[in-house]
Amino acid sequence: MxxxxxxxxxxxxxxxxGKQLGKTLDPLSQAFSLLDVRAARCTRFEAGGHWSYRFPAKPALKFGAVIRGDCWIDFGDEAHHRLATGDCFLLAHAPAYVLANDERLAPEDGIAAFDWAQSDVARGAGSDTVLLAGSFGFEASDAELLLDALPRFLLIPSRSPSAAVIHSTLHILDLEIRGTAIGTAVLTDRLADVLLVQVLRAARDQGAGEGLGWINALVDARIGKAIRLMHExxxxxxxxxxxxxxxxxxxxxxxxxxxxxxxxxxxxxxxxxxxxxxxxxxxxxxxxxxxxxxxxxxxxxxxxxxxxxxxxxxxxxxxxxxxxxxxxxxxxx
Structure with a gap:
């Protein structure tokens, strides 16, 4: 070297x-320029009829979005949430969870049930429900700054004022996941990065408050100024x-x-x-x-x-x- x-x-x-071409970058942009945030993979999940799948814990940040239909996400500790078309969510230090449209069913292994090694699209018996998902990896030394600042489950509902912008990105991401054009891997990685920032913005706009930790600090009138001074x-x-x-x-x-x-x-x-x-x-x-x-x-x-x-x-x-x-x-x- x-x-x-x-x-x-x-x-x-x-x-x-942040002194790039005469423009001072905001603290989140500065941090993302340094954090080794890696979009690991983006996938599409399709299911029809009655279904229930279990997914393992993963030491990463995951996003998910319901493109069609509705389902439940269940963390097994009496914490379960209804997900409807247009809802988007983040999982920090992604815990084990169950996705299902029928909570009475015993969940199948969501990894073993599909051929993830051969395709980024998992197809069940139909496509009444469709979700997009992706994950981001971090260096261990970076997790405390971003990953540890987020709640375990962060929901951006379809009624959120920011949902329309997120949906536009999801639409393009969905086309790329299903497509075969050159450069798909590059585009899906970049779109996942865009989506992550959009969801973080939406979470802040909808008043997630103290639960966003460092991210919330960036827009605090005084603490945010102190962070900017240190960054600059x-x-x-x-x-x-x-x-x-x-x-x-x-x-x-x-x-x-x-x-x-x-x-x-x-x-x-x-x-x-x-x-x-x-x-x-x-x-x-x-x-x-x-x-x-x-x-x-x-x-x-x-x-x-x-x-x-x-x-x-x-x-x-x-x-x-x-x-x-x-x-x-x-x-x-």
């Missing part, structure tokens, strides 16, 4: 801080007092409000944001010394200590791993 020149590194770093100038020697003063809050009130939304103390969040920036630059070939300097660290040693605290190993090992293709495990201290 070639080392980045200082000039190229500066341009890359500025883009990650991560190398600045921010202190709790300086951040609180910048948003006109007392230190105690700021710290309490920030932690209640983000689930991290402000300075801990700043450290993790800096290390995500660092990880991205090391992936792209920047040297450890250049990365440390751009993030405001006075020495490689101080930077290395911070990096190891978050990722469990030294930045030089991570840098070498990127050059050689070695997969470095996430072992936080």
């Amino acid at each position: 070639d080392k980045l020149s200082d000039e190229h590194f500066d341009r890359r770093f500025d883009k990650q801080l 100038d991560a190398a600045h020697p921010w202190t709790l007092e300086a951040l609180a003063d910048a948003i006109a809050m007392s230190r105690s009130a700021f710290s309490k409000r920030f932690k209640s939304l983000v689930r991290l103390a402000p300075i801990d969040y700043l450290l993790r944001w800096r290390m995500r920036l660092a990880r991205d630059q090391l992936r792209r070939g920047a040297t450890v010394s250049a990365t440390a300097a751009q993030l405001g660290y006075s020495s490689e040693s101080a930077f290395g200590h911070a990096f190891k605290r978050i990722y469990g190993h030294a930045p030089k090992r991570y840098w070498r791993g990127q050059a050689t293709g070695e997969k470095i495990p996430y072992r936080p201290k």
Whole structure:
């Protein structure tokens, strides 16, 4: 892997801080540019008659949408929800669940019942009910920022004001899943990314409130401003007092409000944001010394200590791993 020149590194770093073509990116866009969010697969599920299928837990973020018909989703702990045509939902740390249109039936194994290895379309006895689904994978170190901020089950009903926009994306996604044109895999991945942001927007607009954690914090008048300040100038020697003063809050009130939304103390969040920036630059070939300097660290040693605290190993090992293709495990201290 070639080392980045200082000039190229500066341009890359500025883009990650949101200074792209003179436009400041919003914090969610900045975060998505750094988080290793991977759309794993998009599928179409068709069923007719009376049916019930069980699906296993999956350590990921999943979305689902009812294109036709209606059914139940049941988590087995007295938590079950009716899903109607046009409803869309997210599952965080996707738990085991049952999809059924007849809850009296004993559920079949939803993985074994269909030939998922050969097709992205699962066809049962008819197509009275049709669902689209997809999943997103994360690096373990990124899950806490987005995945852990979401409730287990998040429903966007068809009556939601944002539903029409989501339905437009779902329509195109459905055509791609069923189609055979070139570039289908690329388009389904991109559409899944678009759909995820649209659902998160819709959840915020419909008042999911505190249940959205960090995402809700982004649009909080004061906490959101503090996050923007940290994102836009991560190398600045921010202190709790300086951040609180910048948003006109007392230190105690700021710290309490920030932690209640983000689930991290402000300075801990700043450290993790800096290390995500660092990880991205090391992936792209920047040297450890250049990365440390751009993030405001006075020495490689101080930077290395911070990096190891978050990722469990030294930045030089991570840098070498990127050059050689070695997969470095996430072992936080």
